Amino acid sequence: MADCPLDLGWMRVFEAVGRLGSLTAAAGELGLTQPAVSYVVRALEAQVGTALIVRQHRGSSLTPAGAAMYRAVGVAIAQLQGAAREIRNLQSQSVVRLFTDYGFASLWLMPRVAAFRKAWPEADVHIVASASLDPGQADAVDLSILFGARADFGPAAVQLFEEEVVPVCSPAFALRHGLSAAGEGIAGLPLLHLDSTPRPRWFIWRDWLAAMAIERRPGPADLSLSTYGLVVQAAMADQGIALGWTCLIGDALAAGSLVAVGPPIVRPQSGYWMVPAASLSAPAAALAAWMVREAGTVS
Known part of the structure; x- marks a missing residue:
């Protein structure tokens, strides 16, 4: 959270006047008009019963009483700003x-x-x-x-999960193509791919097919998607077979919205x-x- 100045009313106005030595400069810093700053200072002087600044042709200077007030205001503002930082830090911890x-x-x-x-x-x-x-x-x-x-x-x-992938599709797709957990029949069916970099950190279909010693056969075109959530949705919508990271599709397997149609492959140091x-x-x-x-x- 930004360390925004507190709204301290006359204290901040008087501190700026004393520090800058000018009603006009203080007004510019605080985003006020010069008459507004002058009014605040006169109201403060009326409360304490004595002059706090000496208005000059160019700028202003503090009277002895004004210097005492300026020192007190400086300490008060620093303490209040410090307290504000502590409060904001406590809030940000949640x-x-x-x-x-x-x-x-x-x-x-x-x-x-x-x-x-x-x-x-x-x-x-x-x-x-x-x-x-x-x-x-x-x-x-x-x-x-x-x-x-x-x-x-x-x-x-x-490490929360090791990398384990298994081919998955919808129950209807598996039934229509006679697929089983043995992985037979995958070679000629559409595969669903996650778009990735040329050297992805995760398993891709080439890795699974190589591990199973399976060569692709000509068949329906594959489908590539930009996010893994879309890959899973496409599999549930009977669009093909996806590689399912078991840590992510475990709930879908348990619910029966996806079924495994091939053996898993595992890379323990990845995930x-x-x-x-x-x-x-x-x-x-x-x-x-x-x-x-x-x-x-x-x-």
Whole structure:
């Protein structure tokens, strides 16, 4: 939160006059008119019963009484501003900022985050989902849930899920094409792809087909989509076979909206990792511990 000056009324006006030595300069700094600043000073002088500034042709100067008031006001403003910073820091500690990708946010986090919010109702959780692998300004994020290998992250990272993928499709698609968990018949059917970089961090269909020693046969055209949530939706809509990261599509498999139609492949040192900031507030630390428990891992 920005460190905005408090509205201190006459104190801030008088402090600016004393510091700048000019009613006009003080007015310019505070966004007021010169008559308005002059009125505030005259009203203060009336309250204390003595002159506080000497108005001169060019600027103004403090009287001895004004100098005493200026010193007191300076101390008071510094103390009040310090108290305001402390209060703002306490308030900001209830905000938890979490960065992750679209797939993890929509398929794993959102179905579960209500449980955390129930346990920590005072925590203001901000979830930032992106197609990027990089959270950008690290100091603005408390927790990042990122996909990659152990070598991609620092020693503080905790692996939530290892990378395990399995071919999946809708039950109707599997029935129509006679598919089973053995993986037979996939070679000539449309595959659903997640658009990625030339060297993706995650498994792609080429990896699974190579692991199964399967060669593609001519058939219906494949479909590529920009986010993993769309890939899963396309699979549920009978558009083809997707690679399902088991940590993300486990709920859909359990509900029967997706079925496995081939053996899984696993890469234990790769997967989703939780990367915490250097220091965490109590709500952020609680969210981190909760995610570890939900993922079934031990930190």
